[in-house]
Amino acid sequence: MTARNRELGGVLVAGVIAGTALASVTIARESEISATAVGYGAVFLGLYLAAHIVVRRTAPYADGALLPLTAVLTAFGLALNYRLDPDDGGRQALWVLIGLGVFAATLIALRHDYRVLESYRYLFGVAAVFLLLLPSVPGLGERVNGVKLWVAVGPLQFQPGELAKIFLILFLAGYLREKREVLAQGRLKDFGPLLAIWGAAMLVIVQTNDLGSALLNFGIFLAMLYVATGKALFVAAGLALFVGGAALLYNAIDRVHERVTIWLQPWTDERVICALNGKLEFRQDCASYQLVKSLYSIANGGFGGTGLGEGTFTSTDGTQLIPALGTDFIYSAIAQELGLIGAAALLLCYMVFVARGMRIALRAQDGFSKLLAAGLTFGFALQTFVIVGGVLRIVPLTGITLPFVSYGGTSIVANFLLLAGLLLVSNRANSPR
Amino acid sequence: MTLLALAADETLLILKIVFLVLLYGFILLVVRSATKDIGGAPQESIILGAGEAAVLREKLGVRPRSRRFRVLGGPGLRSGKTVDIVSATIIGREDDVGIRLDGDEFASGQHARFEPRADGIWVEDLQSTNGTFVNGERVTAQRLQAGDVVRIGQTELRLES
Numbered sequence: 323m324t325a326r327n328r329e330l331g332g333v334l335v336a337g338v339i340a341g342t343a344l345a346s347v348t349i350a351r352e353s354e355i356s357a358t359a360v361g362y363g364a365v366f367l368g369l370y371l372a373a374h375i376v377v378r379r380t381a382p383y384a385d386g387a388l389l390p391l392t393a394v395l396t397a398f399g400l401a402l403n404y405r406l407d408p409d410d411g412g413r414q415a416l417w418v419l420i421g422l423g424v425f426a427a428t429l430i431a432l433r434h435d436y437r438v439l440e441s442y443r444y445l446f447g448v449a450a451v452f453l454l455l456l457p458s459v460p461g462l463g464e465r466v467n468g469v470k471l472w473v474a475v476g477p478l479q480f481q482p483g484e485l486a487k488i489f490l491i492l493f494l495a496g497y498l499r500e501k502r503e504v505l506a507q508g509r510l511k512d513f514g515p516l517l518a519i520w521g522a523a524m525l526v527i528v529q530t531n532d533l534g535s536a537l538l539n540f541g542i543f544l545a546m547l548y549v550a551t552g553k554a555l556f557v558a559a560g561l562a563l564f565v566g567g568a569a570l571l572y573n574a575i576d577r578v579h580e581r582v583t584i585w586l587q588p589w590t591d592e593r594v595i596c597a598l599n600g601k602l603e604f605r606q607d608c609a610s611y612q613l614v615k616s617l618y619s620i621a622n623g624g625f626g627g628t629g630l631g632e633g634t635f636t637s638t639d640g641t642q643l644i645p646a647l648g649t650d651f652i653y654s655a656i657a658q659e660l661g662l663i664g665a666a667a668l669l670l671c672y673m674v675f676v677a678r679g680m681r682i683a684l685r686a687q688d689g690f691s692k693l694l695a696a697g698l699t700f701g702f703a704l705q706t707f708v709i710v711g712g713v714l715r716i717v718p719l720t721g722i723t724l725p726f727v728s729y730g731g732t733s734i735v736a737n738f739l740l741l742a743g744l745l746l747v748s749n750r751a752n753s754p755r
Numbered sequence: 756m757t758l759l760a761l762a763a764d765e766t767l768l769i770l771k772i773v774f775l776v777l778l779y780g781f782i783l784l785v786v787r788s789a790t791k792d793i794g795g796a797p798q799e800s801i802i803l804g805a806g807e808a809a810v811l812r813e814k815l816g817v818r819p820r821s822r823r824f825r826v827l828g829g830p831g832l833r834s835g836k837t838v839d840i841v842s843a844t845i846i847g848r849e850d851d852v853g854i855r856l857d858g859d860e861f862a863s864g865q866h867a868r869f870e871p872r873a874d875g876i877w878v879e880d881l882q883s884t885n886g887t888f889v890n891g892e893r894v895t896a897q898r899l900q901a902g903d904v905v906r907i908g909q910t911e912l913r914l915e916s
Contacts, residue, residue: 328788331784332781332784332785335777335780335781335784336781338777339774339777339778339781342770342773342774342777343774345770346767346770346771346774349763349766349767349770350763350767353763386788387785387788390781390785391785394778394781627771629767629768629771630767630770630771630774631767632767660771660775663775664775664778667775667778667779667782670782671782674782674785674786
């Protein structure tokens, strides 16, 4: 069986999975069995079949597992967002449509040779820095929950950081391929760029308070540096720099301090000063309210979950218990409604995606493709780890999106770009020469 | 109305089970089909592309030690003859391969590849019909030790030290 037929089979199964999930949430909402969900499932399947046909025509030798896995992940996202807020679900569906459009356009535009991107590496580097700093521009940036992440142009809002991640990977793939032999010799003067990027990562933290994407981008940088040079010492040095920088920031910036405190001690026995209203409160009622309620939500799911559409996310008077449930905390909604067994399946999907991506990196024949595939895959994996680990209190919580599942347009589109990149690399690596 | 609500509850339970079964079935499907295409020798390094390793070696003047095989027997090659492997070489029955096994009916057109690497010489089966054997065991890819006997079709080669 060819990769494309395996992909077709996978997409068909994914369509049924999406239909089942959507039927569950619709029935739970309306307390009666209706045919609307079947319609949604059919549209979903149709969209992914169209994407499959585009892949068949433009990247016939590409990996056959990634598109079906993406379909299942977006099915999780659509079902959960529709369940939490039907309006958000509708908008999310629109973003998946746009994302698939961008995905198809990327495949068609780069079907001959994506490696032309290597010659625009510095352009991508400048664009990444520009995008990262864009939210700090007065009049453009919007502060949401104390973090400058958003850019508003009229009614349109977008999160430039998500796109910056992809551009940064493209830049690093081109730059490190060019310089890796020099870097591997380990002379200090060649490490100017490393220190510059480390400085930039720290600057971004200070500027935007956005710990999540600083961690993500620096992690991607270290992983790609390792893939390019094969020197574990560089990774150790980079991590030491990061830890040192983070320790400085822990004392210098209140927000970093607060995040670590919430992570280590979400519950207090005595009332402490609440920074939000200046009164004495238990920490679980103030700073760590969101995290603690999310932990209760996960615990409520138990092993088998409450069932899709049957979880508890609002208190008796109808107010929402967990702020940012559809974006940062969607994992705790999944863990409640589908339980450990469902959340484990979701994480397995991410693991298989990452395993396929690393395999693509192994199979790629040239350094740029190898670095690109490794960087895209590592970015995807680290992002998933940082947000799931944050929600589960393994690492300090930083607000970034769960790829393909969280509500959010820019994130969906950026991840579809990432998927297109991996398919293009694997198509080239697998095509007969 | 109660009846309808009850039906909805039961439907939800069934849907949940169907969803989870399908989901795990899907993961199994993807993982199984993914393991099917694994095979062949591992690449020399995650850091370099397969093609680039050879180019870089050339540039830096590093040459993996060439290795010598002695033909133990077979219809394609004369017994006792030696074969030196300097670079990646394909062995098979076709005309344009590095080592030609003319007349060995059990060898495939492109049967296997010998590749000298930094860590020694590797043999990689190229999905041949009758397989590649090292010391009597069928292999997909393996690093060879001195004295190992490789059987391709009816031809046997021994790696000299």
